[in-house]
Amino acid sequence: MKTNEDVALIFDIQGFSVHDGPGGRTLIFFKGCPLHCTWCSNPEGECRNREVMFREDSCKQCYNCVEQCPQKAITVSSNGKITFDRASCQQCESLECVEYCYDSALGIAGKYYTQQELIRKIERDRRFWGSGGGITLGGGEVMSQYKFAARFLEQCHRNYIHTAIETSGYASWSHYEEVLKHTDWVFVDIKHMDDARHREGTGVSNTLILENIALMARQQDAFRLIPRVPVIPGFNDDEQNMQATARFLQHNGLTEVNLLPFHRLGSSKYTQLGRQYDFAQTASLTQQALQAMKAHFEAKAIRCYVGSDTPF
Ligand code: SF4
Ligand code: SF4
Structure with a gap:
C-alpha cells in the first residue's frame, strides 16, 4: 500500500507522554527518515516500508x-x-x-492508518491530555509523509487539539510551510554544526537543516520553536560544537534549547531488525558533562533544559 494524503505508515503510537510538548501528549511515529543517524534509538523508523x-x-x-x-x-x-x-x-x-x-x-x-482511523485512535486519549495537552508527530521523520501530516494536523486544529511536531529539519521549505500552518509547537534537531561531521553521523549535509531553522525562527509568533540537540558521546558533545550551536541559536534570536542525553534504549531493536548497533558499548554522559554544556548556552542567555527537565 502506498502512503499519501489519506493513508500513512505509522510504526508506533504512545499515549501519556509528558516530555514532548505541553500537558499530556499522544505521540505518533511516522515511518521513513532521510537521515541515517548512527546512534538512532528508533531504527525501525528509518525505512519507508514495513x-x-x-x-x-x-x-x-x-x-x-x-x-x-x-x-x-x-x-x-x-x-x-x-x-x-x-x-x-x-x-x-x-x-x-x-x-x-x-x-x-x-x-x-509499520501499520497503515487512514486520517479517520488515526483521529479516532487519538480521540480516545483526549481525557488524559489535561489542559494544553494534545498530539506530537515524530518518527522516523514526520516530514517524510508531510501531505498526510498537514491534513491530519489541520483536522486536529478543527477538533481543538493542540499540535506539535518533532523533526530533523531535513525537508523542503515548501513542505514545511504546509505542515507549519497547523502546528503549535515545533521541536527541531541540531545534530552538528560542522557540515563534514554532520554528514559522517547522519549521512546528509546540515545546510538545509540550518536554513530551515533560520526560516522557522523568523516565524516565532506563529508557533513555539524549541531546538533540540541529541548529545552523542564522541560525536557532538565537544565544547567547540556546543559553543557553535549556542552562537547559531543566538544569531537567530532563539532563546531556548533542549539537550537530549544519549541512551541505549533502542539497542534491542537493532538485534530484532538483524542490524548491528555501533553504540552498544557507549557509556552514558555524566551529569557533570551535561551541566558544563548547559553553561555554554546559558552564558548566551539561552535557557537550556537537560533531558526531561523541561518547563513543559
Ligand atoms: S519472511 Fe516471508 S512471509 Fe514474512 S514478510 Fe518476508 S516474504 Fe513475507
Ligand atoms: S518458529 Fe519461532 S518465529 Fe517462527 S512462528 Fe514459530 S515461534 Fe514464531
Missing part, C-alpha cells in the same frame, strides 16, 4: 513461519534455531510469517 522484527528469545521453534513464507526467507539451522534472510524477504502484504507466529516472536514495524 519491516519484520524477530525476537529470537521468544521463538518456540514451532516452524510455522518456515512453512508459510512463500519466499523461503526463513529456514531452520542445524541447531534448530530459525534463520531469517532479510535479502530474500519481500515484506509481502499478507505477512503470513507474522500471522502464524502465535508466540509473537515475529512482529511487524
Whole structure:
C-alpha cells in the first residue's frame, strides 16, 4: 500500500507522554527518515516500508513461519534455531510469517492508518491530555509523509487539539510551510554544526537543516520553536560544537534549547531488525558533562533544559 494524503505508515503510537510538548501528549511515529543517524534509538523508523522484527528469545521453534513464507526467507539451522534472510524477504502484504507466529516472536514495524482511523485512535486519549495537552508527530521523520501530516494536523486544529511536531529539519521549505500552518509547537534537531561531521553521523549535509531553522525562527509568533540537540558521546558533545550551536541559536534570536542525553534504549531493536548497533558499548554522559554544556548556552542567555527537565 502506498502512503499519501489519506493513508500513512505509522510504526508506533504512545499515549501519556509528558516530555514532548505541553500537558499530556499522544505521540505518533511516522515511518521513513532521510537521515541515517548512527546512534538512532528508533531504527525501525528509518525505512519507508514495513519491516519484520524477530525476537529470537521468544521463538518456540514451532516452524510455522518456515512453512508459510512463500519466499523461503526463513529456514531452520542445524541447531534448530530459525534463520531469517532479510535479502530474500519481500515484506509481502499478507505477512503470513507474522500471522502464524502465535508466540509473537515475529512482529511487524509499520501499520497503515487512514486520517479517520488515526483521529479516532487519538480521540480516545483526549481525557488524559489535561489542559494544553494534545498530539506530537515524530518518527522516523514526520516530514517524510508531510501531505498526510498537514491534513491530519489541520483536522486536529478543527477538533481543538493542540499540535506539535518533532523533526530533523531535513525537508523542503515548501513542505514545511504546509505542515507549519497547523502546528503549535515545533521541536527541531541540531545534530552538528560542522557540515563534514554532520554528514559522517547522519549521512546528509546540515545546510538545509540550518536554513530551515533560520526560516522557522523568523516565524516565532506563529508557533513555539524549541531546538533540540541529541548529545552523542564522541560525536557532538565537544565544547567547540556546543559553543557553535549556542552562537547559531543566538544569531537567530532563539532563546531556548533542549539537550537530549544519549541512551541505549533502542539497542534491542537493532538485534530484532538483524542490524548491528555501533553504540552498544557507549557509556552514558555524566551529569557533570551535561551541566558544563548547559553553561555554554546559558552564558548566551539561552535557557537550556537537560533531558526531561523541561518547563513543559
Ligand atoms: S514478510 Fe513475507 S516474504 Fe518476508 S519472511 Fe514474512 S512471509 Fe516471508
Ligand atoms: S512462528 Fe514464531 S515461534 Fe514459530 S518458529 Fe517462527 S518465529 Fe519461532
